[in-house]
Amino acid sequence: MADDPPRAAHNLPPLSLHVPEPRYRPGDTPDFGDIDVPPVGAMVRPSEAAKPDDIRDLSYGLIRVLDFDGRASGSWNPHLSPDRLLQMLRSMMLLRAFDNRMFRAQRQGKTSFYMKATGEEATSVASTMALDRADMCFPSYRQQGILITRGYPIIQMMNQIYSNRGDHLLGRQLPIMYSAPECGFFSVSGNLTTQYPQAVGWAMASASRGDNRIATAWCGEGSSAEGDFHSAMIFAAVYNAPVIFNIINNQWAISSFSGFAGAERTTFAARAIGYGIAGLRVDGNDALAVYAATAWAAERARTNQGPTLIEHFTYRAEGHSTSDDPSAYRAAEEASAWPLGDPIARLRQHLEEIGAWDADRHQALYAELEDLVKSNQKQSEKLGILGHGMHQPFESMFDDVFEELPWHLKEQREQMLAERVAKFGPDWTPA
């Protein structure tokens, strides 16, 4: 046994180390009654040119538009037309149908990995709708809603998930790490929050060239603890970059609750205050509030008023990924007890409330989207699924390390092709 390190002689009681602990673990009955949900209208929408110091309350409150009866009100109400609202609902429902289908495909052994966005659909769909189509998105790994909102073909997403012949990333990336420049969607890294300073760089470039496009980045509350987050915030503040930062505070980072990212001390939106930039805290399950907050931040960025940090207060209703089992670390009823409800159900309720929607039409749309996902899945699987044959030419492994292949990679490519012949014979072609 090692000796204790020396201690100072002192009359004070000994120090104690605080290690955060979530309130509820498996077997507990969660009660979120103490989460402060201010009434709709409590937070007043300021001018997009407001000074960050004058709107600090927005970093601590909760911007809401929809009440729990489906009514929209208050100064943040974006007053979207029923068509736009239906478009929003459709994208969120398509995202959920897509997620459910792909999760099942992973369970059926058709791919290695999947991540759902269940309960967080508004934070990517509604925020993307508030941007211009040409604005650049730097997503983390749970923002497939951006692609769906911008009309990226879902079969291409599936091809990527299956790493099949149709995967334009040539099977190089883990499932869901899409790249789609035609949709203003930056290549997903897999390392956390690295996209934050990159988004700032893109925004600085846009500003320095007198462009009108802005950049947007997403990360989780857990990964906001990364140093890259601070790097991005300080650069954005220094250069007044036209960028929107989204923190999706879904309460859980795999098994670590938000307390391990600092949530016991302050809100995530309040981090903006130290940098002197605008911070907004929004009900992430209220699609209209997400839209309104993003539209405010986008207008601010586009008019040279600088960056905004938006905390989307939401809940990760399912596991972190297909590799995760949340029942091992959190109370099973947390999602159903979440005081801010489900984003799709709340938007549907609103559409019904304004008379633009009903149960029959909802059921019909649900069935249509299920069919759309299923038929795309069928087509995609004709191009192959992961682990059932190798779908890419072996030599593609060496392309794109550099623009041109240097001699050492040419040699290694020859070695690999010889190995391929040794194992599969000279006539092998991709499955």
Place this chain on the structure above:
Amino acid sequence: MTGDTMRTMNMIEAINSAMDVMLERDKNVVVMGEDVGYFGGVFRATAGLQTKHGKTRVFDTPINECGIIGVAIGMGAYGLRPVPEIQFADYIYPGLDQLVSEAARLRYRSAADFICPMTVRTPFGGGIFGGQTHSQSPESIMTHICGVKTVIPSSPYDAKGLLIAAIEDNDPVVFLEPKRIYNGPFSGYYDRPVEPWSRHREAEVPEGYYKIALGKAATVRAGEALTILTYGAMVHVTKTVIEEMGVDAEILDLRSLLPLDIEAIERSVQKTGRCLIVHEATRTSGFGAELAALVQERCFYHLEAPVERATGFDTPYPHSLEWAYFPGPIRIATAVKKILKD
């Protein structure tokens, strides 16, 4: 090379001229880093560039290397051609994730949807009493990353031509500048007066645009007795030692470690049958280990003696004892004698 007016430049002036030329030629080029703007850099590499090209193209940054490299990657994705400076190579580590996991892999992971045409300039190497945080030679950390090119000049002429080629390259390049020879080639004798670049032919540099292809070594001295593979400041130290010893060595200045000029190495070692590798970086897993492996794989039947390395020791770079650490004339001469005796 063009038929341009020649001017005598030290290495700093040549590097400054390369950036000046590229800022003029390509509106997408931006130069950024700690103290590089108004002040012109702690080594003066960017002096005058902000005044000439404006604040949005040459500017100071926060002291945050992760941010500098990460922001440069985002600028590259937009379509710019960023040239960030990391003030000392020793400071690059906070930005290493952005370099290793992002810059180096962006083309690959996105199947060329996005590229990273960034050149990270950074002074490296010791011999300036910089202590353990201003003297390191991290080149083998860079060459171990797949997707990054690593370039090291040893003269003003090469520095300008290689830097222009690096800036025009569509892949990320780490451009390591041997700061000990910014102002003059170093003989390895720290107790002798510094010789300025102005007395050297390699200080005659065209004022305009020219470039030197990445991946081509230079033969500093042709010879038959042994091959010495080296780069950066050690090129000059090695040359001095060889001249003093009167040995007919062939000295190759690799100039670019990745891509590497393997043909020049093979040609030379197969001719001489003996090979010494000289670098200032620590020995274990240093770039010399890669070179030694390549030489034995490709030239084994031509070798008449084991491949030797003269390198820095596997210790942090000591402040007061830096000349005992440095692979100077005694260490190099001892290795040369050993190779020639075997």
